[in-house]
Amino acid sequence: MLEKALKGGRGYWVWIAFLLIVAATGFFFYLRQLDYGLGITGMSRDVSWGLYIAQFTFLVGVAASAVMLVLPYYLHDYKAFGKITVLGEFLAVSAVIMCVLFIFVDLGQPSRVMNVLLHPSPTSILFWDMIVLSGYLVINIFTGWVILSCNRKEIPPPGWVKPLIYLSIPWAVSIHTVTAFIYAGLPGRSFWLTAIMAPRFLASAFASGPALLIIFCLILKRYGRFDAGEKAIQALSKIVAYALATSIFFVLVELFTAFYSQIPEHARHFQYLFAGLEGHHNLVPWMWTSAGLAFTALAMLIVPQIRRREGWLAVACTAVFVSLWIEKGLGLVITGFIPSPLDAITEYHPTGTEIAITLGVWAIGLMILTLFYKIFISVQNDIEGTRFKNNN
Amino acid sequence: MNKNKWGFIILGLAIFVIGITFPFWYGKGKSTPPPLLSLDTPAITALTEKRCVEDTAFMRANHMKLLDAWRDEAVREGHRLYTAKNGRTFEKSLTGTCLQCHSNKEQFCDRCHNYVGAKPSCFNCHIIPGEVKQ
Amino acid sequence: MTTNRREFLKIAGASALTLVAPAILCPAWAKENVITPSRALTAQRWGMAVDPSKCRADCTDCITACHAVHNVPNFGNPKDEIKWIWTEPFASVFPAEDHTYQGQSLQKLRMPVLCNHCTNPPCVRVCPTKATFQRPDGIVMMDYHRCIGCRLCMAACPYGARSMNYREPRPFIAKINPDFPTRTKGVVEKCNFCEERLVKGLLPACVEACKEKALVFGDMENTRSAIRRLIESRFNLRRRANLGTNPQIYYIL
Numbered sequence: 001m002l003e004k005a006l007k008g009g010r011g012y013w014v015w016i017a018f019l020l021i022v023a024a025t026g027f028f029f030y031l032r033q034l035d036y037g038l039g040i041t042g043m044s045r046d047v048s049w050g051l052y053i054a055q056f057t058f059l060v061g062v063a064a065s066a067v068m069l070v071l072p073y074y075l076h077d078y079k080a081f082g083k084i085t086v087l088g089e090f091l092a093v094s095a096v097i098m099c100v101l102f103i104f105v106d107l108g109q110p111s112r113v114m115n116v117l118l119h120p121s122p123t124s125i126l127f128w129d130m131i132v133l134s135g136y137l138v139i140n141i142f143t144g145w146v147i148l149s150c151n152r153k154e155i156p157p158p159g160w161v162k163p164l165i166y167l168s169i170p171w172a173v174s175i176h177t178v179t180a181f182i183y184a185g186l187p188g189r190s191f192w193l194t195a196i197m198a199p200r201f202l203a204s205a206f207a208s209g210p211a212l213l214i215i216f217c218l219i220l221k222r223y224g225r226f227d228a229g230e231k232a233i234q235a236l237s238k239i240v241a242y243a244l245a246t247s248i249f250f251v252l253v254e255l256f257t258a259f260y261s262q263i264p265e266h267a268r269h270f271q272y273l274f275a276g277l278e279g280h281h282n283l284v285p286w287m288w289t290s291a292g293l294a295f296t297a298l299a300m301l302i303v304p305q306i307r308r309r310e311g312w313l314a315v316a317c318t319a320v321f322v323s324l325w326i327e328k329g330l331g332l333v334i335t336g337f338i339p340s341p342l343d344a345i346t347e348y349h350p351t352g353t354e355i356a357i358t359l360g361v362w363a364i365g366l367m368i369l370t371l372f373y374k375i376f377i378s379v380q381n382d383i384e385g386t387r388f389k390n391n392n
Numbered sequence: 393m394n395k396n397k398w399g400f401i402i403l404g405l406a407i408f409v410i411g412i413t414f415p416f417w418y419g420k421g422k423s424t425p426p427p428l429l430s431l432d433t434p435a436i437t438a439l440t441e442k443r444c445v446e447d448t449a450f451m452r453a454n455h456m457k458l459l460d461a462w463r464d465e466a467v468r469e470g471h472r473l474y475t476a477k478n479g480r481t482f483e484k485s486l487t488g489t490c491l492q493c494h495s496n497k498e499q500f501c502d503r504c505h506n507y508v509g510a511k512p513s514c515f516n517c518h519i520i521p522g523e524v525k526q
Numbered sequence: 527m528t529t530n531r532r533e534f535l536k537i538a539g540a541s542a543l544t545l546v547a548p549a550i551l552c553p554a555w556a557k558e559n560v561i562t563p564s565r566a567l568t569a570q571r572w573g574m575a576v577d578p579s580k581c582r583a584d585c586t587d588c589i590t591a592c593h594a595v596h597n598v599p600n601f602g603n604p605k606d607e608i609k610w611i612w613t614e615p616f617a618s619v620f621p622a623e624d625h626t627y628q629g630q631s632l633q634k635l636r637m638p639v640l641c642n643h644c645t646n647p648p649c650v651r652v653c654p655t656k657a658t659f660q661r662p663d664g665i666v667m668m669d670y671h672r673c674i675g676c677r678l679c680m681a682a683c684p685y686g687a688r689s690m691n692y693r694e695p696r697p698f699i700a701k702i703n704p705d706f707p708t709r710t711k712g713v714v715e716k717c718n719f720c721e722e723r724l725v726k727g728l729l730p731a732c733v734e735a736c737k738e739k740a741l742v743f744g745d746m747e748n749t750r751s752a753i754r755r756l757i758e759s760r761f762n763l764r765r766r767a768n769l770g771t772n773p774q775i776y777y778i779l
Contacts, residue, residue: 037711038675039692044605048680048690108675108690108712115655115674126654126678187648187769188684264621341686341766342618342639346604467669470661472725487704516710517670519702 001149004378005371011223012374019367026360029353030105038108041354046346047337049106051358056102058208058329059365060179061201063095063136065209067172068239074165080231083380084217086151087228089144090372091213092172096137098365105357125182132175139168144372152379176201183336191269191336194257200250201328206243208324210236211317216373218314226377237313241301244320248294251327272345273335280345283335286326293323427503435496444493445476456512459486486518495522565727569745571645571664572719573774574733575753575762578637580740588638589613591735592717597708599698608689610717611640611732619765619777632779638732638741641666641687641717642765642773649679649688658714664746664774665719673713680714684766685773688716746774 008016033040043050069088072078104110121127143165150157180201183192194200214236217228258266271277276284297319306312339345350358436442444451445458462484465471474482482489494500497520505512592598592611599608613636617624624633647666649658657672658679680688694711702708706722709715720730728734733741744753753776762776 037691037693039606039711043690043692045607045689046686048677103676106676108677108714109673109710112655112672112674115657115672119655119672121654121656123651124654124678125652126676130654182678183681186652186682187771188766189681336681341684342614343621344618463671467667467671468659470721470725487707513710517707519704519707521704 001145001152001375001379004375007378008374012370015370016367019363019370022363023360023367026357026363029356030360033105033353033357034110038106040351042348042350043354044346044348046340046344047334047348049333049337050348051350051354052102052106054329054333055358055361056099056106057179057201057333058325059095059099059102060133060176061205061324061328062209062212063092063099063133064172064176064202064205065213066092066140067169068206068210068236068243069213070165070172071169072235074162075169078235080229080235084213084228084232086144086148086376087216087373088209088213089140089147090376091209091216091369092140093137093144094365094369094372095209096133096140096175097368098361099133100137101361101364102358105361125178125185129175129178129182132171132178136168136171136175139164139171143168148376148379151383154383173202176205183332188341189336190263190265192332194254196250196253200247200254203243203247203250204324204328207240207247208321208328210243211240211320211324214240214317215314215321218310220373220377224373224377226380233310233313234308237301237307237317240317240320241298241307244294244298244301244324247324248298268339269335272338273331277339277345280338280347282347282349283331287331290323290326290331293319294327297323424507427507433499435499439493441493445474445480445482445489459490459514462486486514487521491518491521495520497523567724567727567729569663570747571745571774572643572724573664573744573746573753573757573776574640574643574719574730575742575756575776575778576638577740577742577760577778578635579631579778580738581635581637582738583636585738586613587735587737588732588741591731594701595703595720595723595731596706596718597695597699597703599695599708600700601693601698606692608691608695608715610689610715611638613637614639620763623763637777639685639687639765640732640775641719642685642771642775643717643719645772645774646770648682648684648771652678652682654678661721665721666716667718667721668713668715670707670709670713670715675712675714677714684769684771688714690714 041050041052066085066088069081069085073081073085104113107113116127116130143161146161147157177198180198183189184194184197186192214233217233217236220226221228255270258270261267268277272280273283273287275281297316300306300312300316300319307316334348338347446454451458462474466484472484474484476482491497497515501512504510589609589611593600593609596610598610601607616628616632616635616637619637619639643664643666645664647658647660650660650666653659654676655672655674657669657674658666659669660666675690677690680690691709691711691713696702696708699708720728720732723730730741730743733743742753742756744751746754746757748754756778757776760778762778764773764776767773
C-alpha cells in the first residue's frame with residue numbers, strides 16, 4: 001500500500017518538497033542546538049520549559065481526540081464515521097510522533113534517552129507518559145493500517161482488531177490524563193496544582209483535535225477527491241461545539257477559584273496571563289486573542305445555520321484550533337513558571353532557532369500525516385473506481 | 393508499468409547494498425597503524441608503584457566495566473573504597489586514583505580509544521590533573 | 527528536654543560506639559587511603575540551621591566558597607545562571623510571612639537559600655531515570671552520569687534550587703578545582719550538602735567559610751548534636767513547609 005504515496009500530482013509534490021525544506025531547516029538548527037546546548041533557546045533557569053514542551057502537551061490532546069471518532073463508530077455503531085475513523089487514527093499516529101520528537105528535542109542529553117528504559121522509575125509520571133504514548137502509537141498504527149488494508153481488499157477486518165480498538169478508547173483518555181498529571185502533581189507550581197487539569201486537558205483536546213480533522217476533511221473534499229460526508233462533518237462540528245463549551249467552562253471555573261479565593265499563589269499566575277504582572281505582560285494579547293476566538297467560534301458553532309455552511313465552519317474550526325493552541329500551547333506551560341517559586345518574574349521569548357526546530361517537527365508530523373492521507377485517499381478512490389466499473 | 397516496477401525495485405536494492413557496504417569501500421586501502429605500546433617510557437620508569445588496581449590483562453579487557461561499576465557504587469551507594477583481588481584498597485575515583493599514575497591521558501587513553509573509535513565522555517566532566525586552567 | 531539518666535547513658539554509649547566501631551572493624555583501611563570510614567562524618571539525617579541575623583550585609587563568603595569548590599560556572603547572565611547557594615530577600619524566601627508592618631530589619635534581610643534536602647523530595651519522585659535520588663542520610667543527590675536533562679525536577683522543586691547547564695560550563699569556570707568534577711552541558715545540578723567533603727571528614731564548604739557561624743550543620747536525629755539543640759531552643763521556620771516536603775534547612779528568626 002505504501003507505494004500509493006509515491007504517485008501524486010504537482011501540488012502534492014510541491015507540498016511534500018515544502019515540508020521537506022522546513023524539516024531540513026529544523027534539523028539544521030537542531031544540530032546547532034546539539035552543539036551549543038539548550039541555552040540557544042529562550043528557556044532559562046526560571047522558565048525551564050518552553051515552546052517544545054508546550055507543543056508536546058498540545059499535541060497529546062490532538063492525538064487523544066481520535067477517540068471522538070472511534071467511540072461513536074465502534075461503541076454506538078454510528079455509521080457516518082465509518083469512512084473517517086481511519087483518518088482520526090492516522091492523525092493520532094502523526095500527533096504522537098510529533099509528541100515524541102518534541103520531548104526528544106527538549107532533552108539536554110538526548111544521547112542518554114534510553115536511561116528512561118534502563119532505569120525505570122514507576123514514581124515518575126514522565127516514565128508512565130512514555131509507556132502510554134508508545135502504547136497508543138502502536139495501537140493506532142496497527143488498527144489504522146489493518147482496517148485500511150481490509151477496506152482495500154473489501155473484506156471485514158480480522159477479529160483481533162476489535163479488542164485492540166476497544167482498548168484504544170480508554171487508552172486515549174489515559175495519554176492525556178497522564179500528561180496532565182505531569183503538571184498537576186507538582187507541589188510548588190500552584191498554577192498547575194489543580195484537580196481539574198486532566199478534565200480540562202481532555203475537553204480542550206476533544207475540541208482542537210476534531211476541529212483539525214474537520215479542516216482536513218474540508219481540504220480533502222476540495223483538493224483530494226474525497227468526501228467525508230455532510231453527516232459526519234456535522235456530527236464532528238457538534239462534538240467540537242460541546243467540547244469547546246466544556247473547555248471554556250473549565251477555564252472559567254479555574255478563574256473563579258483563583259480570583260474569588262484571592263490566594264496570591266493561585267491568582268498571580270492568572271493575573272500574569274490575562275492582565276500582566278508588575279509590568280510584565282508578554283502573554284496578555286495572546287490570551288485575549290485566544291479568549292476572543294474561543295467565544296466567537298462557540299457562537300458560530302452553536303448556530304446551525306452557520307455551522308452548516310462549509311466556509312463558515314472552516315473559519316470556526318480554525319478559530320477553535322488557534323485559540324486552544326494559544327491556551328495550551330503557549331499559556332498553560334509557560335505561565336506555570338511565572339512568577340517563579342521565589343516570586344521572580346522572568347519573561348520567556350522563544351528564539352529563532354527554537355521556532356525553526358518547532359516548525360521542523362511540525363513539518364515532519366504533517367509529512368507523515370500527508371503520506372498516510374494520500375495512501376488513504378488512493379485506496380478509497382480505487383475502491384470507488386472498481387465499484388464504478390463493476391456497476392457498468 | 394510492470395517493467396517500471398522492476399526498475400524501481402532494482403534501483404532500491406542497489407541503493408541499499410551501496411549504503412550498507414559504504415564503510416567497507418570507504419575505508420578501503422586506508423590503514424591506521426595500531427598504537428605501539430611501550431612499557432618503559434620515562435613517565436612509567438618514574439613511577440614507584442608500577443602495578444595498576446588489578447593486573448594488566450584484566451584492566452585491558454575490563455577497565456570500562458570497572459569504571460562503570462565504580463561510578464555507580466561511589467555516587468549512588470556511597471561505597472568509595474575498592475578492594476582489589478590481592479587485598480589492596482583504593483579510592484574509587486577517576487581523577488583521584490587512575491589519573492594519578494596514568495597522568496598522560498593523550499598517550500595512555502586517547503591513542504587506543506582513537507584507534508578503536510571509542511568516544512568515552514568521562515572527561516567532559518572529570519578533570520585531567522595536568523590540564524587544569526590555573 | 528526530659529531525658530532520664532538511663533536514656534541518656536544509652537544514647538551516649540551508642541553514639542560513642544558508632545565512632546569507634548569502624549576503626550576496630552577495619553583498621554587496615556586507615557593507613558592507605560584518604561577516605562576512611564572512621565574519618566567520614568556520618569549522620570542519620572543531615573540538616574542545616576541558618577541564622578540570617580548573623581550574616582554581614584553583602585557578605586558572599588559561603589557562596590564564593592561553595593561555587594569555587596564545586597566548579598560552579600559563571601555565565602554572567604541570569605538566563606543561564608547556575609547557583610547552588612545564593613541569597614534572597616525575606617519576602618521571597620517566606621512570602622507568606624511578609625507583610626507591611628514587618629520590621630525593617632527583617633524586610634531588608636537577605637538570607638542564604640540552597641537545596642532543602644527534603645525528607646520527602648518532589649524532585650526525586652518525578653525523576654524518570656533515578657538520576658536524582660535520596661541517600662539514607664537524607665542527602666538528595668544528583669547522579670550527573672544519568673541525568674537526561676528533561677528538567678522535570680526543576681518544575682517539581684518548590685524552592686527553585688535546581689539549575690540546568692544550558693551551555694558547556696567549563697569555559698566559564700574561573701579556576702577549576704581538580705578535586706571535583708565539572709558538569710557537562712545538558713544536565714541539571716544543585717547543592718549536594720558537600721557529600722564529597724563529609725566523606726573526608728570535612729564540614730560543608732559554606733559552613734566552613736562562614737566566619738559569623740551563621741550556618742550550623744549536623745545530624746537532626748542526634749538529640750545531642752549542636753544543630754538539634756539549637757533548633758529545639760530557638761524559634762525557626764522552614765520554607766514552604768506546608769507543601770509536605772519536610773525541608774531540612776531551618777531558618778532561625
